[in-house]
Amino acid sequence: MREAGVMRVSGAIFAMALGVAIILARVAALPLMPIDETRYLSVAWEMWQHQSFLVPLLNGEAYSHKPPLLFWLIQLGWWLFGTSDWVARLVIPTVGLAGFWLVADIVRQLAPDARRVAWWAPVVLLSTTLWFLYLALSMFDILLSVCLLLAVDGWLRYLRTGHRRLLILAGLAVGLGVLAKGPVVFVYWLPLALATRFWWPDKALRQARIWTALLAASLLGGLIGLAWAIPAAIAGGEAYANAILWSQSAGRVTQAFDHARPWYWYLPALLVATLPWPLIGLWQKPWTATPLQRFALCGILPPLLLLSLISGKQAHYLMPILPFLAIWLSLQLVARPPGRQWGVALLLLAMTGLMALLPDIVVRIFPQAPLSSWSRLGTLIPLALTLWLLSRPCRAALVLAWPLTLLTLLLLLSPAIRHYYDLAPMARRLADLESRGIPVAYAGEYHNQFRFLGRLETDLTEIDADRVLQAWLANHPQGRVIEVLREPTQRQSEIASYHQPFRGRSYLIVPGDRWEAFVAASAEPSE
Template sequence: MNRVFSDWRFAWFLILLPVALFLPALPIDETRYLTVAWEMRLGGDALLLHLNGAPYSDKGPLLFWLINVAWLAAGLHVWIVRLGVLVASLISLVLLERLVRRLATDEADGGRALATRATMILAGILYFALFASAIMFDVVLTTCVLLALHGVLDLDAQRWRRGMLIFALGLGLGILTKGPVVLLDAGLVALFAPWWSVTARAHKARWYGAMLAGVVGGAALALAWAIPAALHGGPDYANAIFVRQTVGRVAKSFAHQRPYWWYFMVLPLMVLPWTLSLRAPWHAWRDGFAASKAARFGIAWFLPAFVAFCFVSGKQPHYLLPLLPGLALYFAQVQGDALARVRGRIFGALLVMLGSTLFAAPYAATHAAALPMLARLVQDGSLTPNALAVIGGIWPLWGALLALLGIVLIVHPRVHTQLRVLALAGAATASIGMLTLAQAVGPTVDVSATAARIKAAQDAGKPVAHLGWHHGLFGFPGQLTQPLQKVDLDTLYTWCAAHPDGEVITFYTKYGIPVKPELEIPYRLGRILVWRAADLCAGPRPVAPRDDEDETPSD
């Protein structure tokens, strides 16, 4: 027990624990996934996923199963789900350390130093820490990828049967989490194994046979859910899970379309503080590509999949999360060079600047009229009153903590040179940022009052419709037992005429309906609007809406 409490990973876990406990579910993705899990619980159907009463085919079922297990343990709370995801992130750190030690058994210390460096670098990556408790698929997928790669190392050790089983298990769970993308995240390491594995070079036929068997086994595990779900959901659902969400996402993404070079732009920001803090001579970075079996494994893990993701049209930063452990392994290899150093003062200076800005932001927001630059932004509509209210409500404490962390890294003569300190500083930066979000934005993303109103109306038999697609925003907060009907501008007034006693709700700003709503509730940087259907029928009609600038595509 003393070893657990003295482990730096326990400190990392404690730093991020408040985020898991206090950050509310964030729209639109997290709230949508909680609603899918709620409808699974409500209908008692663990096979066919539903959102707003209709089959939901965008993702696999594993995350929703795990959410329901968490709810069985501690009730219908967001915090228990976040805590479970944070535990999955901690498991990923443990799996990575063990993976690297297995790769570096020929080193004098059995790979302990390399494994510790790699794990610390991953833990300190700002984006990994930000997502450590996010109710998203990529965190769980990272754990599945690491499990699959332990199977690959079993193949490397010529434990063929065990390797095939673990590789298949990791791939199967990954497919059940987020679909065949796991084949890029974990499969390419095995495909390029002759570059890093003596066993793969010596036994190519057996290696690729075992690899193929693992892929088939993983697919069989996923099909054990997918085939019954497709039969239950019908032809459209079958087409969605077997075709649209695999071939379609690769050939032409349905959301988040960005140019091929986009990841090169965001990756340096994602892996802060290390882009500013890892120093090594050029030969260390160059030779690190082939310096050891572990380094080659890390490159084979990260680089081919990264290039493949660059040519997939749909791009989001969190799609790279399962590849970050491979990049951390390469960084750890480079840091093993005798001339490599860790220098955290530039990162500290960045934290001081960000902290000072965050500290001053509430004052600036409450005195925007007296500040010419902000006054112009307010005048042209770039800064709305709601945005100013949110910024003005930020506690200056958060900025002070961030700046203080930066000052310590700058002033203290030794801490900025320690990898462990920088890793924990990265986690602390993420924690402060997310707690700022929870304190300032949390109240504006709390839709429980609106959801309770919808629930009460539905229970009383009053018809309720949402103008525009609502992404299941109100399902879990209101624990709705009926679908919330969606209408668009073309069908709005027909619906209102048919349901004069009903209510219409929307959180979109694009429609510009010239009828005063019965109720306005702050939501994010805008408002949720509630009208009585009779008032809409009696009032003037809007012009055509603006472009869908506030439509949020599915993840």
């Protein structure tokens, strides 16, 4: 592929077209990923069943961990196109595709002459590991990132034109960000908007106008969030109200109840999340302090600092930073010819070696789903990309080699992933039990991972204590118990009416009248 030929179409359109191909390939080849994706689609399905517009539901109870925008969008897709798996799985990735256009438009609004940067920024964004991995998933971070980009795009358009409707657009987008993932959107939005005078090229812009407009947009965004949160708090009860109005946000900031990590954790995480770019020699470009460069850094550094100070940390919290990092990298990419990138070539060769050994590795980790020796032919993809990168160094090869290699690896692993991560067979078995009126209890913490996949209508009984389980079995002798074991014995597998592997464990459905024999069989040798 010649770089000049690639440049004939819009970079955003090129990234969107490649993104569509990646999304369709992954949705076709890979299952819904438990526990998160299966849970979120089940929440949307339960809201759909009970027509609960305000309060998300998880196994019959109010679900306070996330706001409703993702669930609303999935239900909108169902209302328009039907309740199929494909519709459910494509709604959020389709929203994510809009991020490529927004990144390019943001560059055009701030630096109209930087046409080449506007071309490359969406493609660079797609090439980062974290964005590539999350693009096809029905999760919150891509949605939050697109809401943030829409707010920033509206803000830039307002600064350029002064039209108040564009300021309203920015405020609406901030509000959508609140509905997507809560007040955390302000961690990314406020530092960038507050630094407007630092990066805006027209220094005649009055500070008073910036402050007034920023206050108006941010208040509108907050009010949109409250327009949902207050009625939802009233409808969901006191515990739910306390969770969505206080503990879900404050608890993560001060003393995380989950994912607590040290302040420096994001530094190595960012290096992995942005591969292959830490290996590319673009970081030595002298500081030029252009408005676009200052803008990109304001979108990266302050949120990164604030996130580092927050107790709860996850790699995907970095997602809204990546579009601004893509803009900064594109500035460097355009400013100099790429040359031979030996670091990326070594990374691709390492992936080539990994794919050559993949059948041997998979048979050890996933012994029930061995790969065919023909899967070693997948090594031709990264090998060909390495040769392209070294023989004809160009920006297109540099940007496309890594995501195409990652896609190849995922497709090669798809048979094993499906065998160990696809919960649809288990969900269908539960749907059969439900149709026969047989009650089911789940021993342990249940994440509603089966409800959407099985289109279940009833809640599972969640039991976390042996004495409670014994009481339930006494009242439901013909019921079934779902147990999760790391290494069930051969006898336990025989007693269970159904079992399937799940990651490093097994799901088992045990008839209630055989539960005592199942427990006693735990002392026997495992399979």
